Amino acid sequence: MLTNNHISGALALAPLREQVLKRAEPGSRVVVNLSGVQKLSGLDAAALLRLVIEGKEKGIEVRFSGLSAEARQAFTGLDASLLEHAATPTESLSPIEEVGEQTLDLLATARRLLEMIGEITYWFFIAPWHGKGVKWERTGEQIVKIGLDGVPIVSFLSFLIGAVLALNAASQLRQFGASIYIANLVGVSMTREMAPLLTAIIAAGRSGSAITAELGTMVVSEEIDAMRTMALSPGRFLLLPRVLALLCAVPCLTVLSNLAGIFGGYWVGVIVLGLGSRNYLQQTSQALLISDLVTGMVKSTMFALLIGLVSCYRGFYVHGGAEGVGTNTTASVVTSIVLCILADAVFTTIFFYFD
Amino acid sequence: MSIEVQSVRKTFGDFTALRDVSFQVPKGELVALLGPSGSGKTTLLRIIAGLEAADHGSVLFHGEDATDRSVRDRQVGFVFQHYALFRHMSVFENIAFGLRVRPRKLRPSEQEIHTRVHALLKLVQLDWLADRYPPQLSGGQRQRVALARALAVQPQVLLLDEPFGALDAKVRKELRRWLRRLHDEMHITSVFVTHDQEEALEVADRVVIMNEGGVEQIGTPGEVYDHPATPFVYHFLGNVNLFHGRIHEGRARIGEIEIEAPEHADARDIPAVGYVRPHDIEVTRHRNGTAAIEATVSYIHLIGPLVHIELTGCDSGNLIEVALSKDRYQEMKFQEGERVFITPRNLRVFAQGSQAGAGEGLAKA
Numbered sequence: 001m002l003t004n005n006h007i008s009g010a011l012a013l014a015p016l017r018e019q020v021l022k023r024a025e026p027g028s029r030v031v032v033n034l035s036g037v038q039k040l041s042g043l044d045a046a047a048l049l050r051l052v053i054e055g056k057e058k059g060i061e062v063r064f065s066g067l068s069a070e071a072r073q074a075f076t077g078l079d080a081s082l083l084e085h086a087a088t089p090t091e092s093l094s095p096i097e098e099v100g101e102q103t104l105d106l107l108a109t110a111r112r113l114l115e116m117i118g119e120i121t122y123w124f125f126i127a128p129w130h131g132k133g134v135k136w137e138r139t140g141e142q143i144v145k146i147g148l149d150g151v152p153i154v155s156f157l158s159f160l161i162g163a164v165l166a167l168n169a170a171s172q173l174r175q176f177g178a179s180i181y182i183a184n185l186v187g188v189s190m191t192r193e194m195a196p197l198l199t200a201i202i203a204a205g206r207s208g209s210a211i212t213a214e215l216g217t218m219v220v221s222e223e224i225d226a227m228r229t230m231a232l233s234p235g236r237f238l239l240l241p242r243v244l245a246l247l248c249a250v251p252c253l254t255v256l257s258n259l260a261g262i263f264g265g266y267w268v269g270v271i272v273l274g275l276g277s278r279n280y281l282q283q284t285s286q287a288l289l290i291s292d293l294v295t296g297m298v299k300s301t302m303f304a305l306l307i308g309l310v311s312c313y314r315g316f317y318v319h320g321g322a323e324g325v326g327t328n329t330t331a332s333v334v335t336s337i338v339l340c341i342l343a344d345a346v347f348t349t350i351f352f353y354f355d
Numbered sequence: 356m357s358i359e360v361q362s363v364r365k366t367f368g369d370f371t372a373l374r375d376v377s378f379q380v381p382k383g384e385l386v387a388l389l390g391p392s393g394s395g396k397t398t399l400l401r402i403i404a405g406l407e408a409a410d411h412g413s414v415l416f417h418g419e420d421a422t423d424r425s426v427r428d429r430q431v432g433f434v435f436q437h438y439a440l441f442r443h444m445s446v447f448e449n450i451a452f453g454l455r456v457r458p459r460k461l462r463p464s465e466q467e468i469h470t471r472v473h474a475l476l477k478l479v480q481l482d483w484l485a486d487r488y489p490p491q492l493s494g495g496q497r498q499r500v501a502l503a504r505a506l507a508v509q510p511q512v513l514l515l516d517e518p519f520g521a522l523d524a525k526v527r528k529e530l531r532r533w534l535r536r537l538h539d540e541m542h543i544t545s546v547f548v549t550h551d552q553e554e555a556l557e558v559a560d561r562v563v564i565m566n567e568g569g570v571e572q573i574g575t576p577g578e579v580y581d582h583p584a585t586p587f588v589y590h591f592l593g594n595v596n597l598f599h600g601r602i603h604e605g606r607a608r609i610g611e612i613e614i615e616a617p618e619h620a621d622a623r624d625i626p627a628v629g630y631v632r633p634h635d636i637e638v639t640r641h642r643n644g645t646a647a648i649e650a651t652v653s654y655i656h657l658i659g660p661l662v663h664i665e666l667t668g669c670d671s672g673n674l675i676e677v678a679l680s681k682d683r684y685q686e687m688k689f690q691e692g693e694r695v696f697i698t699p700r701n702l703r704v705f706a707q708g709s710q711a712g713a714g715e716g717l718a719k720a
Contacts, residue, residue: 025599027626028707131458222439225406230453230508231427237456 017051026059034064113313119235120243120312127236138241139248146207147249151256154202158257161194162186162264170273179273183280184287186265191288191296195257197344200303203250204336208311211242212332215315216325224316239316243308250304251297258296299347303340310336356417356511356544357382358403363412365398372398374568375412380561383542385535387555390565391591396548397516399565403546404514405429416511429512432505436517438497440489446500447472447485453508475503478537495526502534506541515547519554527551531558552592556580564588586705589630596636596675598629598648598699607704610670611646616704626707633678635701638664638689647696650675652689664689666697 016032024030040048048064055062093101128134169185215238218224224234262284269275314332318324358380365373372395380386388396401407403414405426413422421429440449450472454463463471476482479499489497498518505513518534519527535558538545549555555562556576564571564579564587571591572584583589600609605620607613609629616627639647650666653674662684666675675697679687689695 025628025707221437222435223441225401226433226435226439226441226504228406228426229404229431229433229505230456232453232456233427 017047017054020051020060020062021054021058024055024060029061029063030055031063034067112317113309116235116239116313116316117309119233120240123233123236123240124244132236134244135237135241138237139244142241142245143249145210146203146245147252150202150206150249150253153206154199154253154257155260157202158190158195158198158260159264159267161198162190162261162266163268164264165189165194165261166265166268167272170268179269180275180279180283182265182269182273182275183283186269187262187284187287188292190261190265191258191292193296193344193348195254195261196296196300196303197340199250199254199257199300200307200340201337203246203253203304204307204311204333204340207246207249208307208336209329209333211308211311212315212329213325215312216318216328217322219316219318220321220325234316239312242312243305246304246308247301250307251300254296254300258293295347295351299344302343302347306339306343307336310339357415358512358544358546359415359418360399360403361413361415363399363402363409363414365395365402365407365410371568373402373409376565376568376570377412378563378570378573380544380546382544384560385538385545385547385558387559387562388546388548388565389552389555389562389591390550390571392550393567394565395568396550396565400514400516400546400548403512404431404433406433430508430510432508432510432513434498434501434505434513434515434518436520438489438494438501438521440497440501440504442489444488445485446476446481446487446489446492449489449500450475450504450507453504471507472503475507478506479503493526494522495530498522498530502537506543511544513543513545515545517548517550519551520549527554534558556592564591566591583630583703586628586630589703594633594676596631596633597673598631598702599671599673600627600629600704601625602627602704602706609702609704610648612648612699612702613646614702614704619704619706622706627704628707629699630703630705631699631701633663633676634661635699636675636677637698637700638666638677638679638687639696639698640687640693642696645698647698648675650695650697652691652693652695655689655691666695669694 020030020032052062123132124134165186166182169182170179173179173181173185215224218238224238227234227237266277266280266284269280270277311332314328314335318328320327360376360378362375362377363373364375365371376395376399378386388399390396398407402409405414405421405424409422413420415421416424416429441452444452451468454468454471457463473482473485476485479502481496481499481503484492484496484500489500492500498521502515502518515534519530522530531554534547547559556579559576561574562576562579563573566587572579572588574582579588580592583592589595598609600607600612601624602608602616602619602622603624604622605615605617607616607619607627607629609627616622619625619627649669651669652664653667654665656663656665660681661678662681664677664679666677667673668675677697
């Protein structure tokens, strides 16, 4: 069995050729297992085909097994009849099969995701009744990492967004002499929309990626298997604390973001536009309804759950070593943000019609 | 606790990792699963541990079916190839971890954990490193910590996945002798996976040789080395010379040489291959009455405890490798290019049909 990932040029093929031609006895059949080979260049493919021809002349039947679809592509343009002879047929998928394959993949993902959700739910709602409590200490550690350490960046960015909203609104509202409504606009858009979304994006970028990378590394280095053999459940020790910490920290950060954003608007309104401090605050408090705050918090909690599930899932199902950790971390952030904005759109639509 | 594996089968997509593998590990033995990479040995170990589920077949612990038991209930200690230590915990915490996380009723007192961890650290000869963190240790030290961690939970069975695979040759040799001594002291039923035949033959009580998801041979290191059951085992355990001939009614004929092959009594003139180890070949200058194969000396290596001579068969043109003791070489003083006669002392004949593994062996090396 040839286990190199690459057959490159003549370097690896020469010894193979020598072994096959010199040491295999005439009349015999040699199967070269190429399942470990991921990429083949056209030259490699040509050399492999030549080996088949040379083998034939010597009465040795050379066959290749386990060629991946990608490696087979290297044979395009070469004598296809030889390839049919050389390689055990690997299926290239028809469009319908492709759809089927994709669907099965999707179902498998859904199943794993549901399993994970089931496990987290079990450890939160059911296990504590059997004396296996939630690991609050680990949850606390995660809250510090996700929440406390995120305070500076969340407040800074929210302040800026609040200020920018106020400035943008000012140029429009000033034309109507309605500058004071800047307070309404900043207050409502921060609490209902901007603060939950901004916090979610920061949490996905800062904490979601960290969770995926950390769990992924543990999977790759077999630490998770090691925990399993010590009779520890990764769901209880790793997943639940992280999801709980996100559920706890992200809404708190959103409250902070609300305050910082409103302060940003206030700063622009009072210092730059000269609106009067008392007026601005009064206007804000009149404009804000409890329902605005609640809507924002509901969204924020939802986002936290999404980020938690996505980042844990991506981390837990890493494939392909250190490289896989990298791609999954990127995917985790992108998926989280996409899902958060999607969920936001859905929520906002629902609130719009039923409020 | 004894382990029994009964016709375990496992596939990953189209790839068959294990095809109906069965074997037993008696209580207190150290068994090696030996095979080239991709032969399914790690998968088998993970199935024994419960980290992977078999598609078919069962695993018995102490005669009881444990197939559906989860990892946590199997009480196994597992040592991973890349150590898998928790890197944010000190050595002490790593070893204590398995005890600390037990339910309150089963958890030993802090005092007891302390004594137990220190006893284990002493056992692996690392008690001066308790406060270090894994990244500060060398590979050999890390693997010993990993072993102590696996032993901390007092497992019934110890499973090691290529435990010395990531270490350099010297440390590897030291550690495997140390593992053998440790096993002799503790007598815990152990299975370890390796692709290094020397390691398996030196350390294990018994060796299970695997190839392409199946078992080729099971036996003591002496048995598998001296009496390989299949051509694959011949190829896999050390160097071997191949001689082509034919078998007819229980007699094999290779060149002039004829030997008994009673297991092929009903064969009718079928092609066969004879296998001889390099040190089982006698080289002489003259044909002293017995049937011999004529060959030319093409190359002589003088390095190491043995003299390796490469010969070319005069009839077949095949390369023949011979290992001689230094004394014998001094006595004979062969020259390159000289004509000699060789007689195999210990020749094993397989019919060509059973050659499946040989082609693989060729493409592997």
